[in-house]
Amino acid sequence: MEIKLPRYFKYVIILLGIFLAIWVLQTFKSILMPLAFALLIALLLLPFTRDLEKFRIPRALAIICSIVMVVIVLGLVIWFLSMQVMSLTSELDAIGKNFDALLMKVQDYLYHNFGIQPANKSELFRNTVGGLREISTTFVGSTISLTTGALTVITVVPIFVFCFLYYRDHLEQFMYKFVSKERRSSLNHTIDNIQLVAQSYISGLMIVIVIVSLLNSAGLLILGVKYAIFFGVFASILTIIPYIGIMIGALLPALFTLATTGHLIDAVLVVLVFMFVQFLEGNFITPYVVGSKVSINPFAAIVALLIGGEIWGAAGMIISIPMIAIMKVIFDAYEPLRPFGFLLADIDDIKDQKSGRFRKMFDKLREKAKRKRYEDEQETDL
Known part of the structure; x- marks a missing residue:
């Protein structure tokens, strides 16, 4: 019972x-x-x-x-x-x-x-x-x-x-022991989504690091900063810590430029280069490369960064975003936890899903109206 x-x-x-x-x-x-x-x-x-x-x-x-x-x-x-x-x-x-x-x-x-x-x-x-x-x-x-x-x-x-x-096959059979045969297809779908999220985030992040390192290095080379390639690569690697990593990476070359040239305007120009690259990375590069696979809203991402840093330090900040994305997939798959998945979701993705559903409903109604009109015309011809 x-x-x-x-x-x-x-x-x-x-x-x-x-x-x-x-x-x-x-x-x-x-x-x-x-x-x-x-x-x-x-x-x-x-x-x-x-x-x-x-x-x-x-x-x-x-x-x-x-x-x-x-x-x-x-x-x-x-x-x-x-x-x-x-x-x-x-x-x-x-x-x-x-x-x-x-x-x-x-x-x-x-x-x-x-x-x-x-x-x-x-x-x-x-x-x-x-x-x-x-x-x-x-x-x-x-x-x-x-x-x-x-x-x-x-x-x-x-x-x-x-x-x-x-032992991946053995681990898969181990997870099957917790669910009935009727729900194994749902479990397979959840596992596939987790794998897709992790692969999309990590592979996309590597591509973003390469692109950002090229942009950083090009900007610093134009300004004539010594060790431009090193500073550009170093700052791009820090993008694995979302939102704050590239700002930390911009501090070192700015101080180095200020110390070597003695002019504040040179350090400000270095910071402006990194701010411009950060703008491109956040609004164009990452959304295009990673896409909507890791659809976490910024507030949840920041909270995850703080919690990850508190639990595991810098390593926790690095791993917090892919882990919270995996948690969202699990939350969405399990009925009692779906409110938490909704809380973590990106608002734009929710709007896109709603507009997509409304678009499908409208297309079905329009198709139904066409079919009805065609049937009426056939009856009129007869």
Whole structure:
């Protein structure tokens, strides 16, 4: 006999489940975070692996080839960025002198125009050195912790990706155990939608990064900024953190330009270049490349970024958008959770769906009217 619960009680249970899920994500971060990244990478590599298997390549070898391809691409990107950083550090002395001269100009301007006495140089130097010592200590500790965590992730994630792809049929049969045979078609549809969302987001994001890096580098080269390609690629990679990533990426080249040239207008022009590229990326590039597959409204995306950053830090911010898009697919497929899917949906997509339904209804009525008119004309001829 089925027990019917009040609707409000169901929603209370759902909210308690969400809070419990957040607690689990925070508590088992070291295990769940590599699993989440491995799942997304596995969904991205699944079509390529299937194509290799069609050529009678064993599944294990096809998966290894896919993983090696990803590792080579990431290795080349890391090698390029590291070489640029090493070249950039050779100019730190000149940058420090330029900042010192720029600071003197600012102090003279404040003194002559507002009567603000310049700070004592020895005191300023002592405070700066003390601050740098504290920052360097924190930075070294954070670097050791980050390096250890990165090595762990680099080692574990490929293993998880291999397992997801190799045992995908077994995992599919495992999910079938939770549903009846009549509902397996609906489950297959949901799984296909999840795979489509993940692949569309990740592959589209890679294309967006390439296009944005070309636009950033071209703009900086036109302005004559040194290391323009490095700054352009670095800022484009930060677009994986939606909305705020490219702004963080614009800060570094702006400060570098200000330090090397000493002119504020040059730094402002650099910021304007990144703002223009951000406008193109948000209004034309990303909507055209990614399309409406990841149809999350901006408010839900920002909340997801904050929650992801609070739970898993920078990695949580990176993975928050594709994960909330996958959650929306699950919410839309399960009747009690559909209000949450509606809450996450983009308003423009909802309007397009409604207009599409109205257009279909209008076409059916018009077709019916044509058929009725044709039948009346046939009867008149008889």
